Amino acid sequence: MEISNEMISRLAKLSRLSFNDEEKEAIKADLQNMIGFVDKLHEVDTGNVEPLLHIIPHQNIYREDRIEGHISNQEALHNAPVH
Template sequence: MEITSEMIDRLAVLAKLKFSEEEKKELKSDLESMIGFVEKLKEVDTSGTAPLLHITEAVNVLREDEVRQTITKEEALLNVPVSGGGFIKVPKVIKKETA
């Protein structure tokens, strides 16, 4: 697979990143190395090898969920700086940008 400058530009837009021309050259080289490594892995004969589902034989120890009330909503809202309608009000942090 050939990595083109258009591909890198598209990835940059999707990731909301900006690269200089020098960074694009380095990124192209890195991506080509990664794809070369994956292509090399395709050459390995894995027939007869079971898929690895878990790294270890350890099993999670889980407990049953118990629904219980620890504090009321009103008690939870006592220490918040701004609240309204039973909810915590926070400043908007996500801005929609057009590409």
């Protein structure tokens, strides 16, 4: 996919940004590099690769709930400002 100056202008308008000509050329080159990289990724044969759902193989590890020290309602309200 070729990035045109019109496309850069349209993206700038959609994002409500303004760029001078030098910045537009730099953005154009960056976008072209990104699209080229994605095109290379499309060429990789992933037919025999299993999908990765999560990097860490662990499930959530839960612990039993424990009721520990607590404060009474009066103690909690003691910290609240008086209205």
